[in-house]
Amino acid sequence: MGNQSSSIDQTWFHVVRVRTNSPAYKASVEPFFDFITSARPASMKEEELPDKPLQDIVQEHKDSAINLTIWSSKRQSYRDVQIIPSIGWNELDSSLLGLTLRACDANRAVSSALDNVWHILEVIEGSPAESAGLVPYGDWVIGWPGGVLRQENDFYDLVEMHTDKPLRLYVYSFDFDTLREVVLVPNRQWGGEGLLGCGVGFGLLHQIPVRPST
Structure with missing residues (x-):
């Protein structure tokens, strides 16, 4: 081209x-x-x-x-x-x-283009993240219905804003090369630390790997 x-x-x-x-x-x-x-x-x-x-x-x-x-x-x-x-x-x-x-x-x-993604790391049993079906190390949060998340703190601010409320996220699975919508409810009553109960990575070491062209 x-x-x-x-x-x-x-x-x-x-x-x-x-x-x-x-x-x-x-x-x-x-x-x-x-x-x-x-x-x-x-x-x-x-x-x-x-x-x-x-x-x-x-x-x-x-x-x-x-x-x-x-x-x-x-x-x-x-x-x-x-x-x-x-x-x-x-x-x-x-x-x-x-x-x-x-x-x-x-x-x-x-x-x-691939910078502003949030890599799901460890997922704690019984957490909102596990209930929503997030896959440790295989899933990346790339957006939500409200638009594109442009900075690292945008995601964490979004989670805080939805404490005890349903939050819809667009999640990419590298293993299956699919994009899906996930609904979770961030809260502090699930029995562990944090609103989500999962580790989240951001930055150079947590970008989505480039897939080969087909």
């Missing part, structure tokens, strides 16, 4: 959410790990990228195929995805792609 070195100077779109059964869902676009770097009509060559915002390209090609170039932070590689923008997939959702996107700087996406 010849234009990708120059695309590093552009704005990318971080995929925050993918609605079930949407065009993006059927095209296997992944939330949190995928970044849309460019878009073009399927009939157009890559070197002929249109000088238009992503939203305009999508709107102008409703019910027609477009190609999205996507960078995966999980695999550290690019891929092209063909997708047909449509409103017919859900009567209650007017989104043509079924995506929630967040504009971001491309350089920052490449350098720090």
